Amino acid sequence: MSAQLPLGIGLRDGATFDNFFAGPNTEVVVQLERGDEPFLFLWGSSSSGRSHLLQAACQGMSGGGGGAVYLPLSDNVELAPEMLEGLETMALVAVDDLQQVAGDTEWELGLFHLYNRARESGCRIIVAADAPPGALGILLPDLRSRLGWGPVYQLLPLADGDKRTALQLRARRRGMALSDEVANYILQRSPRDLHSLFSMLEHLDRASLAAQRRLTIPFVREQLAVIRS
Numbered sequence: 610m611s612a613q614l615p616l617g618i619g620l621r622d623g624a625t626f627d628n629f630f631a632g633p634n635t636e637v638v639v640q641l642e643r644g645d646e647p648f649l650f651l652w653g654s655s656s657s658g659r660s661h662l663l664q665a666a667c668q669g670m671s672g673g674g675g676g677a678v679y680l681p682l683s684d685n686v687e688l689a690p691e692m693l694e695g696l697e698t699m700a701l702v703a704v705d706d707l708q709q710v711a712g713d714t715e716w717e718l719g720l721f722h723l724y725n726r727a728r729e730s731g732c733r734i735i736v737a738a739d740a741p742p743g744a745l746g747i748l749l750p751d752l753r754s755r756l757g758w759g760p761v762y763q764l765l766p767l768a769d770g771d772k773r774t775a776l777q778l779r780a781r782r783r784g785m786a787l788s789d790e791v792a793n794y795i796l797q798r799s800p801r802d803l804h805s806l807f808s809m810l811e812h813l814d815r816a817s818l819a820a821q822r823r824l825t826i827p828f829v830r831e832q833l834a835v836i837r838s
Contacts, residue, residue: 653764675700690719
């Protein structure tokens, strides 16, 4: 099976482990790549890389011939707990944004039963949220217990120097040369969260290709003005 659901939830091509700068989160990345923990829980801010890592784990599993599914509960308006039934036949289920369904009895019961079935079948489950299991407002005590069956990792924010390195890594993967000087210029004049920085880089990539220009400070200055106008 492919690493997506029939309703069209797919994976970003760039969401791979090679494209993720771990910084202080090296341990969790190594753990995810190794894939020998049946249950993992990741938590951190919206720009901590939670979704990237879950999708990277699915990409890695699918690339190795196993079945994987990525389930972003931020889209729970389109999703229903019934779709959890039978997912234990997959090699990996990655559940993102658990906080979106905390307190929803049907979703909590569905996830609780999925954990139990996965333990029997050998399916791995990785769950991500914006807070640790005990602070999510999960009403079902047995589900809170299941969420702690494996290691619980907090994804730590990157320091500015690490953000520059992460930006340059992403640029290299896109075939772009991003000097320290230009990277620092972007960091000083853009929102510091990684989501915003990578969105900026995507814009610069498209603009530089269209204009056939390198990433220089004057060019980046022009593009920042375009974005803000």
